[in-house]
Amino acid sequence: MRELTVDLGERSYHIYIGEGLLNEADTYFSKHGISNKSPLLIITDTNIAPLHLAFLEERLQGGGFKAFSAVVPSGEGSKSLSMLEELIAKALDAGLDRKSTIVALGGGVVGDLAGFVAASFMRGVKFVQIPTTILAHDSSVGGKVAVNHPKAKNIIGAFHQPEFVLYDLNLLQTLPPREVRSGLSEVVKHGLIWDASFVQWCEDHADRLLALDADSLGYALHNGCSVKASVVSQDERENGLRAILNLGHTIGHAIEAVGGYNGLQHGEAIAIGMVGSAKLGVRYGAPEEVYTTTKRVLAKCELPTALPEHFDVDAIMEAMMHDKKFAEGTMVFIVPSAIGEVEIKSDVPVAWVREIVEELKLEVEQL
Amino acid sequence: MRELTVDLGERSYHIYIGEGLLNEADTYFSKHGISNKSPLLIITDTNIAPLHLAFLEERLQGGGFKAFSAVVPSGEGSKSLSMLEELIAKALDAGLDRKSTIVALGGGVVGDLAGFVAASFMRGVKFVQIPTTILAHDSSVGGKVAVNHPKAKNIIGAFHQPEFVLYDLNLLQTLPPREVRSGLSEVVKHGLIWDASFVQWCEDHADRLLALDADSLGYALHNGCSVKASVVSQDERENGLRAILNLGHTIGHAIEAVGGYNGLQHGEAIAIGMVGSAKLGVRYGAPEEVYTTTKRVLAKCELPTALPEHFDVDAIMEAMMHDKKFAEGTMVFIVPSAIGEVEIKSDVPVAWVREIVEELKLEVEQL
Known part of the structure; x- marks a missing residue:
């Protein structure tokens, strides 16, 4: 226990x-x-x-x-x-x-x-x-x-x-397999924002997690909860730091909104969103490895890492405009600077975000 | 100011x-x-x-x-x-x-x-x-x-x-006159639970308060708020002390409930309730003055101090049974021990409460 x-x-x-x-x-x-x-x-x-x-x-x-x-x-x-x-x-x-x-x-x-x-x-x-x-x-x-x-x-x-x-x-x-995968998406997220070694562990144990091996699940949930607890105990009411928990969520929520209730699940949508954030990180100067590792670990968990063809970029951008995090011409984004490290960028050009979303449609799924 | x-x-x-x-x-x-x-x-x-x-x-x-x-x-x-x-x-x-x-x-x-x-x-x-x-x-x-x-x-x-x-x-x-009187009821309550000199002041200044004299109103509101602030700052989430603010409210709420929306106003109902609580206090050994003063100051504020004839005692008792403060055969009551002092009694016999409510119907209004 x-x-x-x-x-x-x-x-x-x-x-x-x-x-x-x-x-x-x-x-x-x-x-x-x-x-x-x-x-x-x-x-x-x-x-x-x-x-x-x-x-x-x-x-x-x-x-x-x-x-x-x-x-x-x-x-x-x-x-x-x-x-x-x-x-x-x-x-x-x-x-x-x-x-x-x-x-x-x-x-x-x-x-x-x-x-x-x-x-x-x-x-x-x-x-x-x-x-x-x-x-x-x-x-x-x-x-x-x-x-x-x-x-x-x-x-x-x-x-x-x-x-x-x-x-x-x-x-x-x-749990149905799709819900297992969707849940692992938030587990991986907690690694990506806080703990590189946990990301590595997730990659190494993805098979066991998908097979619902109890010991691996226990370790993953304990670590996921620990990361979130560390963040929340420093910022209970989301005045600052807690925002890093939103890694992948700005694009992810928009994908969910556009997809409707029968579209992608939450975990699937934020997996794609996290790939987008990693790409944004690389634009800001993070090592290429941030993108490749993010994509690889999510793929190991059998999560989508590309935006399905039928999604409309305009619709996704519009859904994002309704998001609380938007302000004239720029957006607030959680951007990885390394695996296990993120920054809150408050002036990400909307044009960049659009380019990233367009690129996400061209991603090749790594399976 | x-x-x-x-x-x-x-x-x-x-x-x-x-x-x-x-x-x-x-x-x-x-x-x-x-x-x-x-x-x-x-x-x-x-x-x-x-x-x-x-x-x-x-x-x-x-x-x-x-x-x-x-x-x-x-x-x-x-x-x-x-x-x-x-x-x-x-x-x-x-x-x-x-x-x-x-x-x-x-x-x-x-x-x-x-x-x-x-x-x-x-x-x-x-x-x-x-x-x-x-x-x-x-x-x-x-x-x-x-x-x-x-x-x-x-x-x-x-x-x-x-x-x-x-x-x-x-x-x-x-403010309509009836709402002025109803408001003064809670002002007097704050004196009765906490501050005898403020009760005296209310009695002396009732005429001016009813005439909406700004300086008297300012003083009364400042004192009423101060008493409540003292109580609340010691017990923000009502774990104990804060209950004393309910003086007169158990009977008062029942009177309101039985009267329906067109019955007595909140302040009027708790005025009658506070007379009942004072009578209960005297039963528990408080000086007779607790009752006479309570009744006198409320009457000076032109508030009712007797239960109108048409109210049914059974209905009021039944409404009280639905109150959170009731438990097998006894009730929790806020009971004055002196003017400006109350106690929380957790085992008041329901039979006593019924007798008090009956007596409230026989009270002679003091006008």
Whole structure:
């Protein structure tokens, strides 16, 4: 079992990573002072509920906790204010009070939604995260929670740190291969911004990660979480440094937006975005190796590294213009200067970005 | 001009109280580092907009701020998630970003709603309060913001402290008399829980307060805010002490709930509640004077001190059972032990409370 601490002063918390942790869920809940007098509410989705909900409820009820549950439809559509209203109704019906806890059992969508329920119910109650995807290692550190507005993603939210995170590697065994790859994209990102040796390790262990080898997964998640924890503990509310976590995300979000819900997955889109950022880095004088290594490690994880032919450059540029990071003629970009090192450039010419996006369409996939 | 600081560490802020402060709104905004590059959004209601909105917008625009505004229907009905969604849309349309500010121009409803917009938009932006009622002195200290759920009031919210509060006494001159009285109820409450000499002062100056004498109002608001600031700075997130601010509120909320929206106003209901709490205090051994003084000072402020005949005791008891503060056979109550002193009693017999409510119907109004 691996363990790490996200250091945020009085809001610090532990992340436990290991096989079979769900079997001892009640022990972890007790150890962290979760009330067994006030009811708690597990929020999960229609994908995860049939796989793991009954087991978790049993463990918690067996440990004397008053566990209730709510199941939301899987997918981004559940991150809405109307779902928040429904879940608050569930919480009230189950008799939750200010000493109650909200538990997120799921991936990023469930974590974001349940986290915002926890942040806003009675102005904030305790929150526990039990991630069920690799990608969720990213959202399990840093306390960003939110729902969507019809006009913008993640625009209504809070910073609300969990009491602890219980990462049971066994829950990852049922992940569809595409979600495995998508999750690895954020793992690699954490290496690219912070730790060259971890990038090398990812390249060497990509096969084992794709095969869901528990020990490799545990190491990768521990390192990914550690990098994010280091960044977040220096800048909890994203006043500066935390922005480096957005490596690949400006182009990536635009690719996602243009692709629509049935386009590329988040991890796939940011993989292409990270190749773009690496190319930008080389333009700014980084060694060519930044680009070749970025592309190679992502390809090893079976992630796309070129923009599919049918994407329209104009549409992608327009989607980027709507991004918060844009200002007259220049853009803010996270740009690698070496493997494991990035800089925040605030005056990247839009023209350069367009050229990079055009080049991304001409990239040859390295498989 | 009077000034006080709400001491909350790095979330500390100033409250300015005086005549004509709105004339210098732009100066205060600049002084407190409100951005003139990012747009700001003033939220107000249909009562206040025709009186003061154009003036405030002019002052801010004259000072170089990009001021936009949104007007919501007056009344508790606007504290909803659907109104939150509308206001977030307005914020997006006006181009607000993470450096923007939300300004509440109004009473408690506008403050709660705008405050929750500020707390949740992009996970939290700056917030400025410009109260337009006496009652709002209470909600302007402590950062409690919220909207309602169809099943419960104030159940979706946050703690979000303002950058500063600008209390222009001139804005109070247009308050309807009943709202003046209702506001004074919370002012008196702050004396009753903390400061006997201020209770005496309220009794001596009730006539002037009712006549909206600016100097008396300024003193009363400054003292009311100071008491609340003292309590809140010792217990920002209501883990203990902050509960004393609920003096009169358990019975008061039940009276409000039973009365419905056209029943008694908040301040009126808690005035009756405070008489009930005083009677309970005497039962617990407080001097008779606690009851007589409480009743006398409230009567001087022309507030009700007896429960109107048509209220049903059973209905009030039932409404109280739904209150968070109830547990098997006993209730938590804030009980005065002397004028200016209260205790938190966690085991008040429900039977006593019922007797007190019955007695409140038999009280003779002291006018």
